[in-house]
Amino acid sequence: MAEADAAPGGAEDPIIEITGLNKWFGQFHVLRDIDLMVERRERIVICGPSGSGKSTLIRCINRLEEHQEGKVVVDGVELTHNLKNIDAIRREVGMVFQQFNLFPHLTVLENCTLAPIWVRKMPKDEAQQIAMKYLERVKIPEQALKYPGQLSGGQQQRVAIARSLCMQPNIMLFDEPTSALDPEMIKEVLEVMVDLAESGMTMLVVTHEMGFASQVANRVIFMDEGQIVEQNTPEEFFNNPQSDRTKLFLSQIL
Amino acid sequence: MKTHAFHRSRAEMLPERPAPITTTGVIGWLRTNLFSSYLSAALTLGSIAVLALIVPGLIEWAFIDATLTGEIGKDCPSEGACWAWLDQRITQFFYGFYPADAYWRVNICIALLVPALAYMLFDKLPYSRYGRWFSLAYPVIAAILLVGGLGLEVVRTDQFGGFMLNLIAGLVGIVLSLPIGILLALGRRSRMPIVRMFSVGFIEFIRGVPLITLLFVAIILLPLFLPPQVTLDQLIRVMIIITVFASAYMAEVIRGGLQAIPQGQYEAGQAMGLGYWQSMRLIILPQALKISIPGIVNTFIGLFKDTTLVIIIGLFDILGQARLLQTNPDWLGKVDYETFLLAALFFFVICFSMSRYSLNLEKRLDTTRR
Numbered sequence: 001m002a003e004a005d006a007a008p009g010g011a012e013d014p015i016i017e018i019t020g021l022n023k024w025f026g027q028f029h030v031l032r033d034i035d036l037m038v039e040r041r042e043r044i045v046i047c048g049p050s051g052s053g054k055s056t057l058i059r060c061i062n063r064l065e066e067h068q069e070g071k072v073v074v075d076g077v078e079l080t081h082n083l084k085n086i087d088a089i090r091r092e093v094g095m096v097f098q099q100f101n102l103f104p105h106l107t108v109l110e111n112c113t114l115a116p117i118w119v120r121k122m123p124k125d126e127a128q129q130i131a132m133k134y135l136e137r138v139k140i141p142e143q144a145l146k147y148p149g150q151l152s153g154g155q156q157q158r159v160a161i162a163r164s165l166c167m168q169p170n171i172m173l174f175d176e177p178t179s180a181l182d183p184e185m186i187k188e189v190l191e192v193m194v195d196l197a198e199s200g201m202t203m204l205v206v207t208h209e210m211g212f213a214s215q216v217a218n219r220v221i222f223m224d225e226g227q228i229v230e231q232n233t234p235e236e237f238f239n240n241p242q243s244d245r246t247k248l249f250l251s252q253i254l
Numbered sequence: 255m256k257t258h259a260f261h262r263s264r265a266e267m268l269p270e271r272p273a274p275i276t277t278t279g280v281i282g283w284l285r286t287n288l289f290s291s292y293l294s295a296a297l298t299l300g301s302i303a304v305l306a307l308i309v310p311g312l313i314e315w316a317f318i319d320a321t322l323t324g325e326i327g328k329d330c331p332s333e334g335a336c337w338a339w340l341d342q343r344i345t346q347f348f349y350g351f352y353p354a355d356a357y358w359r360v361n362i363c364i365a366l367l368v369p370a371l372a373y374m375l376f377d378k379l380p381y382s383r384y385g386r387w388f389s390l391a392y393p394v395i396a397a398i399l400l401v402g403g404l405g406l407e408v409v410r411t412d413q414f415g416g417f418m419l420n421l422i423a424g425l426v427g428i429v430l431s432l433p434i435g436i437l438l439a440l441g442r443r444s445r446m447p448i449v450r451m452f453s454v455g456f457i458e459f460i461r462g463v464p465l466i467t468l469l470f471v472a473i474i475l476l477p478l479f480l481p482p483q484v485t486l487d488q489l490i491r492v493m494i495i496i497t498v499f500a501s502a503y504m505a506e507v508i509r510g511g512l513q514a515i516p517q518g519q520y521e522a523g524q525a526m527g528l529g530y531w532q533s534m535r536l537i538i539l540p541q542a543l544k545i546s547i548p549g550i551v552n553t554f555i556g557l558f559k560d561t562t563l564v565i566i567i568g569l570f571d572i573l574g575q576a577r578l579l580q581t582n583p584d585w586l587g588k589v590d591y592e593t594f595l596l597a598a599l600f601f602f603v604i605c606f607s608m609s610r611y612s613l614n615l616e617k618r619l620d621t622t623r624r
Contacts, residue, residue: 103537
């Protein structure tokens with residue numbers, strides 16, 4: 001298997017540095033020798049067959065998963081068992097989940113203000129102002145006082161994005177954000193994500209939306225069996241895939 | 255070539271129509287609820303027949319043929335119910351052996367209990383900011399009023415009795431068993447082995463032993479182990495045992511609720527940087543407790559009725575008072591059903607209210623269809 005090269009353009013100002021990352025679930029070797037440098041404002045799409053470890057990889061970046069070997073450094077802070085470091089990183093890294101994971105017992109607005117108030121110790125008024133700003137940005141300020149259960153899937157996912165943005169993170173992780181949505185709702189969520197990409201956010205997106213990848217990604221990473229098999233600019237990746245595994249994967253999803 | 259019906263397209267959409275008359279109104283209700291099938295109709299008619307057999311006789315016994323006045327049991331003829339004792343004994347059924355000139359203290363306690371509970375249970379009441387503080391201060395106020403001190407004459411706790419005793423023991427148990435149960439449930443799911451083992455051990459031991467055994471241990475055996483200068487009031491010991499007992503059950507009810515919360519809720523909290531206790535308090539417990547409401551109230555009701563077991567360690571709660579009157583030579587053989595009926599009525603009113611409140615709470619917390 002061809003060893004993947006370093007990021008195109010070289011890492012000058014990396015915000016995420018992953019070196020020699022290995023992780024096991026029991027005896028299952030889910031991540032194998034992952035090396036990944038992510039630059040500030042870089043937008044990376046990670047794809048690959050299911051079970052290839054792509055979700056696990058991004059969950060290692062905010063320590064939702066603990067790794068056994070290797071080094072993960074986020075914005076200059078290394079992830080270890082040190083709880084202070086973990087909390088510091090989680091404050092700066094937003095995450096959007098496949099199942100939205102909104103809090104059903106809180107209104108949309110309360111979902112958005114919870115972490116700013118309790119984690120950032122922000123006054124309630126200020127947190128609400130910021131929340132409304134981001135709800136406007138994802139185009140649903142009018143739903144602020146409703147409960148998540150009253151919204152469509154696409155609206156819920158946009159709230160989830162706004163909720164993450166309210167913590168004003170430096171990095172956003174997206175774990176298959178459109179995979180649980182009906183086809184007509186995928187577009188509204190992708191539009192929000194494109195808008196976010198254009199604003200200069202550092203983004204790591206696990207997705208199979210190849211249109212999104214070619215439109216906004218600086219780099220596409222293909223993973224299989226817990227390894228980075230190939231990474232390249234979207235143009236090269238889609239038009240000129242190198243490995244047989246990548247070719248097979250692309251032929252199946254395109 | 256033949257044109258198929260499904261090739262046609264609709265030119266305009268259909269307007270809304272009201273539902274057929276047979277499915278709405280009184281007739282519709284009767285149809286869907288009482289006579290929806292032959293079996294259902296048969297059950298309806300059967301139930302009516304059973305009620306017709308029982309209810310008239312009961313009303314006749316309890317009210318029409320009943321004797322309301324009299325000094326002793328002999329004043330009651332044998333056919334109807336004998337309510338003549340109510341006049342002399344109702345205060346004892348309620349207050350036990352509490353001194354009669356201090357009944358007002360119990361009455362104030364009960365009067366204050368209404369706002370104290372209301373401010374805890376309902377939002378959107380006037381002055382609710384001060385009300386919550388009042389609710390928190392209530393246990394202290396009630397304790398001083400009931401036991402005495404601060405200028406009030408002291409009443410020994412072995413003078414407590416009647417339904418008042420059930421209410422006090424039940425309320426203390428209810429108020430304390432919920433937080434203890436929450437901690438035990440969280441402890442049982444903790445990643446720290448010592449905390450987990452303690453919680454599991456505590457829950458399994460308490461659940462595995464009958465309440466009566468625990469009460470006996472607390473009253474008879476405990477003083478043998480404790481140094482003689484340590485004396486713990488008998489009523490307090492009873493309340494501790496009832497609370498501990500209910501907490502173990504409560505823990506398991508709440509653990510069920512905790513397990514129903516998807517992993518994603520925990521992860522979303524973590525990903526935003528919330529700590530363990532923040533996540534629990536703000537995200538997980540509000541949802542887990544909501545799911546557990548039926549089980550929690552079930553435990554509350556069970557606990558409240560378990561307070562009648564204090565009779566076996568010599569405290570005269572409402573059932574104790576009933577037994578006392580039944581064995582009184584003046585009333586022997588005349589009041590067996592009547593006294594129990596009254597006790598049942600007291601319990602039913604409280605337990606039914608708890609059940610209705612829990613339904614109200616479930617509706618209020620249902621965020622999916624507002």
